[in-house]
Amino acid sequence: MQHSIEPTDPNHIPDAIRQIAGIGRYSADDANRLYRRAWGPSVHFGLWEDDVETIEAAVLRCKETIGGALSITAHQNVLEAGSGFGETARFLAKTYGCQVMATNVSAQHQHECMMQTVSDNLAGQISCAFADYHDLPFGDARFHAYIMQEALVHATDKPRVMSEAFRVLTPGGHMAFSDQTTITGKLTPAECDRIVESHGSPDLFDAVAFAKSAEHAGFRITKHQDWSPHMARHFAELVLRIEANYEQFAREIDPAVIDWNLDTWRFARDKAHDGAMGWVFIVAEKPA
DSSP, X not given: OOOOOOOOOTTSOOHHHHTTSGGGGGGOHHHHHHHHHHTOSOOSOOOOOSTTOOHHHHHHHHHHHHHXXXXXXXXXEEEEESOTTSHHHHHHHHHHOOEEEXXXXXXXXXXXXHHHHHHTTXXXXXXXXXXXXXXXXXXXXXXXXXXXXXXXXXXXXXXXXXXXXXXXXXXXXXXXXXEEEEOGGGSOHHHXXXXXXXXXXXXXXXXXXXXXXXXXXXXXXXXXXXXXXXXXXXXXXXXXHHHHHHXXXXXXSOHHHHHHHHHHHHHHHHHHHTTSEEEEEEEEEOOO
């Protein structure tokens, strides 16, 4: 059964929707229930290999790729910004034996991260902290690696986030991040406004802008890859999963929340297919 609603007018968003727009969505119970049902345990995009793969398998492959790019070792301290439910932090701790500081500005996500970390017997390796990546409460040169997945897109000052990442890394440390890109020249002003409202961020970066922001902070780019086809596939799979399970989801999640996200993800699927939105992966080094 197909469900859709008209694109929301930013000036006339119902209360049930307004709380899930922008960064506020990560503190909304119904939104998080939907993410759990649609995305699985990790609210991140995946790297896809075939037509029959699951969302969860593709997401895990992405984590493996990012971890491998950072060459993390057991003695290292890793900072994850925008850690969500903590699935990536737990993956890194289990796989590499490293220490991870998982940071977030969502109290609900932070609580779930801590609970699952204890359940997985990883409290000795993972710390969960409330921290705004624009102004990190950590000393200089504290971490060997910095990781961020689809989080910078919500930043209100992306250059400031990059500068903070540079500051807290040790000389020779590495940053790896993947994020959604926007090619404004392929979008109408109304479509750009819609993305700004959805992300809660006033600036829309393309892949070049993300890379330049890192370089301006002092980083040296060592890897820059276009993962856009994978993001288009990911949004398509999310839409299919919600459409196939809509009635079941609606028994425990406000349909207005489902409809807002479904409409948003259909929009992202279509714009990614058209090349107006994409996904970039960047690895950068802080010079020794």
